[in-house]
Amino acid sequence: MPIRLIATDLDGTLLRSDMSVSERTRTALDRARAAGIHVVPVTARQPHGVRMIAEAAGFTEYALCGNGAHGVHLGTGETLFEAYVTEAAQRSIAGALSKRVPGVLFVSVREGGQVFVAQEGYAEMAHFEDHKRHPAEMETFRLDDVLAQPSLKFIVRHPSLTPRELLFELNALKLPGFAVTHSGAPFLEVLAEGVSKAWGLAKLCELLGIDHSEVLAFGDAPNDAEMLAWAGRGVAMGNAESEVIAAADEVTLTNDDDGVAAVLEHLLGQAAWG
Template sequence: MRLIATDLDGTLLRPDLSVSARTRAALDTARSAGIHIVPVTARQPRGLRLIAEAAGFTEYALCGNGAYGIHLGTGELLFESHVSVAAQRALAEALAVRVPGVLFVSVREGGEVFVAQEGYAAITHFQDHKREPEGLGLHTLDDVLAAPSLKFIVRHATLTPRELLAELRALNLGGFAVTHSGAPFLEVLAEGVSKAWGLALLCERLGMRREEVLAFGDAPNDAEMLAWAGRGVAMGNAEPEAMEAADEVTLTNDEDGVAHVIERLMAQTSPR
């Protein structure tokens, strides 16, 4: 293995969103052996920065479910992909008719610009987007739809993401990809974009084959990445989609399941 790709929430991070001492030690051991450690997360860079120091992340990172690739140390933008205005407008207009009360957010400019529809602040919390609800502002739907989005968020006050996903799929629209990460909303991406898509681009840049990648995840948005990687590992607390896509299952995030696998890997590859 030359690269370890890991999801954060529900995977690398414990339930209290901390990086355990055991996990940090395992990551450092792998880094010392020349293995790239790459966070692959639904978070935008501002959310990743909250835990980057604790995890020792200073190099490559894939944010926004793979739509935004950056180097944390240099700030270099590797690639980005956006949901088109036409695609998000078609989705929003059709879904608003089918599901009254649905609300939308456009995440733009590297995740730094967050344009939330009026009413969204009342149903969100800081941990949802690493932003204080009172700072979201009041935007019309036209404002939200006015520019392409790195991530286009779809949310309802009472419907779960799975329920909302069924309603969206019933529209039979194209021009975008949609997933969810365990957060209380759907995450719409540019067509074809996923964590696997972003990881494949990074590996091509680094001259690595998918067989050289070890990946960890727990949620539906991790499924493509776990299936694509040479070795995909689902957490013991993973959703069914991640379990089905993975090659194996480790301990839960509360039990340091990522560290458990890395420790075994390093023990197998250490000189005797």
């Protein structure tokens, strides 16, 4: 089947380590779009974080944000779909995990990613790169306020435990009603039950009339694994984590070596760069 849609993660995949889009990568993306192929960022970022690099990457159409929970058209601002973590699931997580792992803190991301409700003490742990938001500008709230409304993404963070360690503790509780992943950032990302990048990509492809066999997907982090397994052709970056490589059909170069561009050049029958 021909490729009709390219789905690409951003951080650690399309972007170099300095957060730039290389000239080689931009050229490959433009040639794919000129060939009539949709190029869709599929990211843990919220829309404002995608827009920070949209001009450099040439993104003007569809984007899947919040690990697939939020489909949006960047040009029109239209929301295609959203999936929210329930208040009940959030309260269950916060209550049980706080007892099991004292010191854990939470954030609720709401309303298309525009509202960021962080628990008191969270800003002191955060850096701009975590959420593409300046910690000094984060308004902080009591835990009850964080849990008071459903979330597009519910963030769980501990000052000393790694995301993998925190995931082990959360999974040990065997709580129902949500999905959880991590993207390489220093926290867990809780989503509505059943939601993943694969889920969001399937929703978009259904809207566009595209079969999964016509999708080429790129990723590097654990939150990309399901998407690479779902796509007709899943490509792990050379810097990808082991579970992502296991889910992929093939491995390309690292993000700093323009691994996405290398695959697209071959796909489009172009000569190698340089």
